[in-house]
Amino acid sequence: MNEISKSDWTLARVAHLLNRAGFGGSPAEIKELYELGPTGAVDYLVDYQGTGAGLEPPPFTREPIPDLPNRREMRDADEEQRREMQRKRRRLNQAWINQLRGWWFERMRTSPRPLEEKLTLFWHGHFATSFEKVKSAHIMYGQNAMFRKNAAGSFEDLVVAVSKDPAMLSYLDGAQSRKKAPNENYARELMELFTLGEGNYSEKDIAEAARAFTGWTVNRETRTFRKAPRNHDGGVKTFMGESGRFDGEDIIKLILDHPAAAEFMSIKLWEFFAYSNPEPEIINELAATMRSNEYQLRPVLKSMFRSQAFYSTRAGRTQIKSPVQWLIGSLKVLESPLPDPGLCTYMAASLGQTLFEPPNVKGWEGGSAWITTANLLHRYNLASVLVEGGDSVKEVFGDRGLGGPEMGRMFMQEPMMDMDDAEIRRTRRQEMRKRRAEISQPVMKPDMVLPKEARASRDTARKHLQWRLFQSDLRPKDVAAFDQFFADLPGPDAWSNEDIRAVVHAMMSTPQYQLT
Amino acid sequence: MSETTFQTRRSFLRSGLVGGALTWTVPSFLAATMNELHAAASGALQADNGKDGPILVVLQLAGGNDGLNTVVPYTNDEYYRVRPRLGVPKRDCHTLDDDFGLHPGLKGLHELHSDGHLAVIQGVGYPNPNRSHFRSMEIWQTASESDRYEQHGWIGRYFDNHCQGEDAGVAVCLGNETPQAFAASNPKGITFRDPNQYRFVGVDEDDMTAEAKSGLFAAMNLNETDAGASIGTLGGGGGQSNTEDPLDFLERTALDAQVSSDNIRGILRSAQNPTGYPNGRLANDLKSVSKMIAGGLPTRIYYVSQGGYDTHTNQKGAHERLLVEFGDSLNAFVKDLKKQGNLNRVMVMVFSEFGRRVSENASGGTDHGAAAPMFLAGGNLIAGLHGTLPSLAPSDLERGDLKYQLDFRSVYATVLAKHLRAPGKDVLRKPFPLLNVIG
Numbered sequence: 038m039n040e041i042s043k044s045d046w047t048l049a050r051v052a053h054l055l056n057r058a059g060f061g062g063s064p065a066e067i068k069e070l071y072e073l074g075p076t077g078a079v080d081y082l083v084d085y086q087g088t089g090a091g092l093e094p095p096p097f098t099r100e101p102i103p104d105l106p107n108r109r110e111m112r113d114a115d116e117e118q119r120r121e122m123q124r125k126r127r128r129l130n131q132a133w134i135n136q137l138r139g140w141w142f143e144r145m146r147t148s149p150r151p152l153e154e155k156l157t158l159f160w161h162g163h164f165a166t167s168f169e170k171v172k173s174a175h176i177m178y179g180q181n182a183m184f185r186k187n188a189a190g191s192f193e194d195l196v197v198a199v200s201k202d203p204a205m206l207s208y209l210d211g212a213q214s215r216k217k218a219p220n221e222n223y224a225r226e227l228m229e230l231f232t233l234g235e236g237n238y239s240e241k242d243i244a245e246a247a248r249a250f251t252g253w254t255v256n257r258e259t260r261t262f263r264k265a266p267r268n269h270d271g272g273v274k275t276f277m278g279e280s281g282r283f284d285g286e287d288i289i290k291l292i293l294d295h296p297a298a299a300e301f302m303s304i305k306l307w308e309f310f311a312y313s314n315p316e317p318e319i320i321n322e323l324a325a326t327m328r329s330n331e332y333q334l335r336p337v338l339k340s341m342f343r344s345q346a347f348y349s350t351r352a353g354r355t356q357i358k359s360p361v362q363w364l365i366g367s368l369k370v371l372e373s374p375l376p377d378p379g380l381c382t383y384m385a386a387s388l389g390q391t392l393f394e395p396p397n398v399k400g401w402e403g404g405s406a407w408i409t410t411a412n413l414l415h416r417y418n419l420a421s422v423l424v425e426g427g428d429s430v431k432e433v434f435g436d437r438g439l440g441g442p443e444m445g446r447m448f449m450q451e452p453m454m455d456m457d458d459a460e461i462r463r464t465r466r467q468e469m470r471k472r473r474a475e476i477s478q479p480v481m482k483p484d485m486v487l488p489k490e491a492r493a494s495r496d497t498a499r500k501h502l503q504w505r506l507f508q509s510d511l512r513p514k515d516v517a518a519f520d521q522f523f524a525d526l527p528g529p530d531a532w533s534n535e536d537i538r539a540v541v542h543a544m545m546s547t548p549q550y551q552l553t
Numbered sequence: 554m555s556e557t558t559f560q561t562r563r564s565f566l567r568s569g570l571v572g573g574a575l576t577w578t579v580p581s582f583l584a585a586t587m588n589e590l591h592a593a594a595s596g597a598l599q600a601d602n603g604k605d606g607p608i609l610v611v612l613q614l615a616g617g618n619d620g621l622n623t624v625v626p627y628t629n630d631e632y633y634r635v636r637p638r639l640g641v642p643k644r645d646c647h648t649l650d651d652d653f654g655l656h657p658g659l660k661g662l663h664e665l666h667s668d669g670h671l672a673v674i675q676g677v678g679y680p681n682p683n684r685s686h687f688r689s690m691e692i693w694q695t696a697s698e699s700d701r702y703e704q705h706g707w708i709g710r711y712f713d714n715h716c717q718g719e720d721a722g723v724a725v726c727l728g729n730e731t732p733q734a735f736a737a738s739n740p741k742g743i744t745f746r747d748p749n750q751y752r753f754v755g756v757d758e759d760d761m762t763a764e765a766k767s768g769l770f771a772a773m774n775l776n777e778t779d780a781g782a783s784i785g786t787l788g789g790g791g792g793q794s795n796t797e798d799p800l801d802f803l804e805r806t807a808l809d810a811q812v813s814s815d816n817i818r819g820i821l822r823s824a825q826n827p828t829g830y831p832n833g834r835l836a837n838d839l840k841s842v843s844k845m846i847a848g849g850l851p852t853r854i855y856y857v858s859q860g861g862y863d864t865h866t867n868q869k870g871a872h873e874r875l876l877v878e879f880g881d882s883l884n885a886f887v888k889d890l891k892k893q894g895n896l897n898r899v900m901v902m903v904f905s906e907f908g909r910r911v912s913e914n915a916s917g918g919t920d921h922g923a924a925a926p927m928f929l930a931g932g933n934l935i936a937g938l939h940g941t942l943p944s945l946a947p948s949d950l951e952r953g954d955l956k957y958q959l960d961f962r963s964v965y966a967t968v969l970a971k972h973l974r975a976p977g978k979d980v981l982r983k984p985f986p987l988l989n990v991i992g
Contacts, residue, residue, distance in 0.1 A: 116915040120866065169687050222700070355799050387729065396733065397691065398702050405802055409731060410721045410810035411744045411751060413803070418754045429754055435747070518772035525765035539762035546753065547773040548803035 038322050038344040046075050050348045052508035056553045057310050057356070058082050058342060059151025060365040063372045064505055079342045082152045083189065083335050091148035095136040098178045102260050103129070125454060126172075132452040133174030138392045139378025139450070141181070145365045146375055152338070156188035157181065158361065159309050161392075162400035164199045164231060166208035168393040176260055177393045180204040192302060192332040196232065196289050201262040203255045209398065212254045215268040219247040226398055228292065237297040238277065245274040249283045293332060299324035303337070310341060311352045313404065319346055354509055354552045357407050360388035362553060363416065367423060367545070370505055373480040376423065379448030380476055383433060384419050386447060388412050408551065417546035424542045425535075426479030434473050448472065483537040492529040498540075499523045506544050515549055607972050610842060610855045610886075610901040611708075611734070614879065616862030617686065619872060620908035620925030620955075623659070624673055624942075628652045631945040635912040639868060639919065649673065649938055658876035661884030662928070666937070670887050670896070671930050672990050674964060675940040678924030678957025682907065686863070686921070689906040694734040696962050696981055707965060707980055708854055709737030714979040716741060716853070721806070722813045725845065726856035727838040734856070742854075743813055748821050748841060752814050774807040820848030827889045835859040836882040843889045846899065853973065862905060866916040887930055896932035900972045900991070903928035904961065910953050911945055923954035927964055933972075933992045940988075963988060 041050070051071045055062045059082070062070070070078045081088075111119060145154045161184060168177050180202050187195040199205050205223070206212040214220035224246035228238045252269025255262065274283045277291050292298055303323035307315045323337055330336045341347055358366060364385055368375065375381060385391065389412060395401055421429035433444075445465050453461050491501035499519055503511065511519075522543065526532075532540070544550065626632050627643035628651065646654025647663035653673075655663050665671040681699040683689045692699050696707035705713070708724060716723050717739070724742035726732055735742040745751035753770065824844035830836040838857040845852060859879055864872050883901065890896040908925025924943055943955040950956065963985040966977035971991035978984050 117866075120916065167687075170685065226702075357799055357803070389731075397704070399704055402704060402736075405799070406736070406740060408803060408806050409740055409742065409744065410806055410813055411731070413806050414751065414753055414810050414814060418750075421754060432750065432754060435750075515773070518769060521772065522765055522769035525768055526762060536762050539766055543762070543766040543769045546770060548776075548800060548807050549773065551803050552799060 085150035165395040165400035360390040420545040498529040613858035614905040618905035661880035676958030682923040706734035724854040839886040900931040924957035
């Protein structure tokens with residue numbers, strides 16, 4: 038693929054790279070990356086192993102998984118006690134998964150390795166599993182760490198790790214798959230959704246692969262991967278024309294030998310990072326790079342981020358921001374701290390993306406599916422919560438002020454283990470009231486977003502805000518609309534902080550802002 | 554002066570962007586359409602093309618409704634044997650026929666039955682039932698086989714196959730989340746919990762930026778880009794085709810959103826408040842639906858839900874309260890539609906993701922089960938009991954659950970073919986036998 042030359046290296050293109058390979062950046066961050074030049078910038082983003090690792094995970098992840106409910110206690114308990122134990126476990130895990138969400142949002146916002154977080158999010162959607170079924174925050178964190186560890190390394194290692202991942206074993210029923218009753222769920226999705234795509238394998242291949250994965254299960258005590266030899270089918274399988282006493286690893290090798298595998302993954306990566314329906318030549322080249330590097334992903338990523346096609350008009354500002362991209366990207370361009378973690382979870386969830394709970398095994402559909410009439414207006418209104426606070430928090434909490442039980446679930450950060458139901462309800466109400474008051478104070482700082490020197494004239498203010506928020510040239514008619522907007526306002530030197538907030542909110546409440 | 558004619562510049566801006574937009578550079582065709590919509594909102598709407606077509610209201614009982622205690626088999630000894638505490642005595646039930654009666658809380662539903670507006674379909678489920686709320690709801694919403702994962706919902710496939718060119722308001726869901734049933738390659742449908750929240754809040758401020766802000770909003774979001782052709786009803790259709798520029802798609806959606814938001818809120822504001830409804834969220838949601846139907850919104854599908862049916866413990870009182878709310882709300886809705894003269898074009902379809910275990914549990918509740926009854930309510934159906942109750946004999950149960958007698962997709966297919974007049978095969982991927990339940 039033709040590489041982008043130094044002369045084509047502009048701030049707008051750097052911003053595009055940072056938006057796609059990460060979650061965007063402030064004008065200063067874009068400038069820094071620009072100084073590195075195309076080769077240096079891509080190396081910096083992709084070879085992130087030497088860069089600082091970012092925020093530590095929440096403390097619960099470092100503690101052993103509590104034996105709750107304890108198996109012996111469960112056996113001796115009557116039904117009512119058993120329910121109580123399960124309720125406790127649910128409550129504990131719900132609080133932890135919320136902590137995990139808040140932590141991940143903050144990590145996406147602050148990590149010095151933006152591509153690592155972006156890839157982790159990509160793999161989470163690609164190898165989708167949901168807390169809703171897995172029910173354990175420890176296991177979901179374990180998977181998240183596994184994605185991060187393998188994010189840009191060998192795709193083969195990643196597929197093997199996913200196949201042994203307790204979350205995946207639980208989500209697609211692998212843990213229950215035994216010699217006597219092989220479960221085909223994982224084998225099917227492995228080929229259909231994860232590696233090859235439909236049409237590249239037969240039903241027989243699925244059945245045989247399912248046999249090979251039998252006995253791959255989860256240790257009940259440690260919640261880690263375990264091979265159970267007694268449940269494994271050690272017989273001869275015939276898979277994609279080859280025969281042998283295959284187990285899961287062998288099947289993965291055979292899948293990756295299939296010519297469709299590298300193409301399938303090249304399309305997935307290109308569509309996530311660049312644009313949909315890529316030209317066949319691009320995919321052929323990326324797939325060839327993938328094969329010649331034995332499925333190491335870094336060379337593929339570098340080739341993608343250096344290609345002219347990645348910076349073409351097909352790519353630039355043609356992607357609809359996912360709710361997470363919208364949220365974290367907004368915080369990046371506004372240089373704002375993370376709002377209340379429960380609020381972040383609520384915002385992304387109400388726009389269609391709940392971290393650790395993709396809708397189904399296909400992950401998030403993405404693209405135009407993110408946008409409906411209702412949630413487009415909701416996006417506009419949530420932007421006001423970040424930028425203006427105040428009355429706009431009604432959008433989150435409703436007029437009556439505390440939101441519904443669903444929201445309580447997302448906001449809960451502490452398990453409140455030793456409380457009865459009435460106490461929990463009371464504590465939660467107090468908590469929500471307090472947090473509503475905090476959320477009414479918006480995270481955006483007007484001086485940060487529009488410094489004094491940028492308020493010299495309408496024109497400087499418009500240019501400054503347009504660059505900060507859109508990071509690219511806009512269509513002439515959009516620029517004209519912004520010009521008219523600024524002309525309708527008093528001069529920026531007279532703006533109060535509230536006016537700046539209103540102006541920024543107006544600029545975010547546009548179709549243009551939903552694109553990156 | 555009608556309610557929607559603006560008296561002052563302040564209220565002009567406040568009343569929503571349609572009002573605000575008119576003062577800015579809005580293309581004339583758009584201004585004309587907006588004026589029409591305002592006329593519509595003030596109640597002058599003529600029922601015409603598409604606006605007197607059939608309407609389906611989907612009502613979801615979330616959590617898994619206990620079918621056996623809803624339609625009580627009161628001559629079945631096995632029922633009373635396995636439900637020593639929860640079994641509903643015959644004398645308390647509202648009689649349907651010699652063998653079945655409705656739960657005592659369902660007085661409202663029973664009245665609909667007596668009036669010939671209720672069909673009860675027994676034993677509905679699907680093969681290889683899943684007991685997870687999440688998964689089973691997904692199966693009902695995507696109308697998939699229980700071992701297949703589908704991205705799109707059955708209503709979404711109805712959009713894709715039968716609503717091309719319709720605007721996003723072809724379906725309306727009252728709730729916090731768009732149901733998976735609406736997911737489509739060309740997504741349509743509008744979802745809101747509270748119609749008052751389905752609007753842009755950005756121009757409410759009473760400060761010097763408000764006017765400029767609404768001007769920018771109009772310029773950016775009420776854009777004329779190719780939208781003129783499709784704005785005849787309520788703006789263009791949702792969904793982005795493969796070739797469409799994403800910015801065009803977003804602009805089209807923004808315009809749809811603004812126009813439908815103004816339209817829906819206008820209709821709800823100016824419609825008379827129907828009477829006879831009980832309190833509660835379900836009743837309020839149905840009341841909103843009634844107003845939207847009365848106001849002539851060309852919506853074909855409404856989606857509402859009532860939660861709380863996951864009655865694992867102390868089911869008796871909780872279940873009764875839910876059923877009272879359900880029966881009375883639906884009763885009020887049907888009577889209201891009848892008064893409007895719209896009942897014959899409306900069909901309400903009631904379902905839950907599963908029924909509950911046949912035997913009660915030790916906590917005075919019931920656990921997740923399988924087959925259960927569905928209900929249809931409307932003006933144009935064959936009232937009474939349909940289908941058969943699965944056998945309760947222990948040897949006939951599947952893991953303690955009722956074995957389904959009728960695939961729910963047969964009910965969908967029937968509603969699609971006989972009510973919405975859309976061939977179900979396009980939507981459900983394969984043919985299902987139709988029931989003789991719709992007139």
